[in-house]
Amino acid sequence: MKSKIIALMLVLTLVLTACGSQGETGTETNTNNDSGTEVETETQKPEKTYTLKIGTVLTETDPLFLALKSLKANVEEKTEGGLIVELYSGSQLGADEDVLEQAKVGAGVGIITDPGRMSNYVSDFGILGGPYIAKDYEEALEVMSTSVYTDLVKEFQDYGFKILSFNFFQGSRHLFTKNPVTSPADLNGLRIRSSGSDVVTKSLEAMGANTTVLPWSESYQALQQKVIEGVEVHNSAALGSSIYEVTDYLTLTSHFQLLTGLVISNDWFEKLPDEYQTILMDESYEAGKVASQSVLDNDEGYLSELQEKGIEIVEADIDAFVEAAEAAYDELGYRETKDKIDEELGR
Secondary structure, eight states, rough: OHHHHHHHHHHHHHHHHHHHHHHHHHHEEEOOSOOOEEEEEEOOOOSSEEEEEEESSSOTSHHHHHHHHHHHHHHHHTTTTTTEEEEETTTTTEEEEEHHHHHHHHSSSEEEHHHHHHHTTSSSGGGSTTTTSSSSHHHHHHHHHHHHHHHHHOOOOGTTTEEEEEEEEEEEEEEEESOOOOSGGGGGOOOOEEOOOHHHHHHHHHHHHHHEEOGGHHHHHHHHHHSSEEEEHHHHHHHHHHHHTTTOEEEEEEEEEEEEEEEEEEHHHHHHOOHHHHHHHHHHHHHHHHHHHHHHHHHHHHHHHHTTOEEEEEOOOOHHHHHHTTTTHHHHTTTTHHHHHHHTTOO
């Protein structure tokens, strides 16, 4: 009897061990086949997962943030969960400069930022924010197809950065003024608000304006108190800040194309599998296209709403503004780079 009990215990132990081993392999029983027999299939999971945290100053309702949500979904699906993307709106991840410093030392973080900020590392990259470097979004994409742009992007690797794409468009910048402006001559003597950026200040001055540096939050009151006579801004921001209440005219100069891009750590990027690198870059570019198309689709509506609120649209002598703004490239030290871009695009 004692030997039978021992034998029974051995059998039970073997059965329990076999069941436990089967659970550890991650196999699943599948009876969905033509023969009706049970087939074991092994669940495939990434050997290693990576996490990228992306920050932006924008709100969760902004077209750019909505496009980032599509980037997140597509990247996670195509890598089967191997690359996780976390999104942070409203500067929750930190100010642009802080996130860039983290990326610089290899952290898995990224930021949607502008050419001016990136020009602190590669000076000539600021040319993307230059006056009439492109007359619209389509021309901006042409600029980013040049070898000049590609070479500038490569230089960021020396500073620890990887630019995934720079095709996130937020709109064209125009002049909102108290007096009608049709040509550079009409800007003579007018005080126009500048953000303080060299590109903005020197461009406006080349176009004929006097500049006054002010935070955007103070612009409404400055117009109201006649400290300045105008601002340069894109249509959606003019609506959001009610600038139409303290200006009367909108001149569609399109002097700046407001481009932003997704910048991450180069060291972190290089540790990704090649397949993941390709997916991340492709989806970043696609997200930029989605965001930009949304902005373009809505712009006519912004214009109509501004007109309904009393803004009068003025036709501008664009050729005269382009010619005047050209002097800014000499002042900014971008002449050689600008000439290379123009030559490559056959301008």
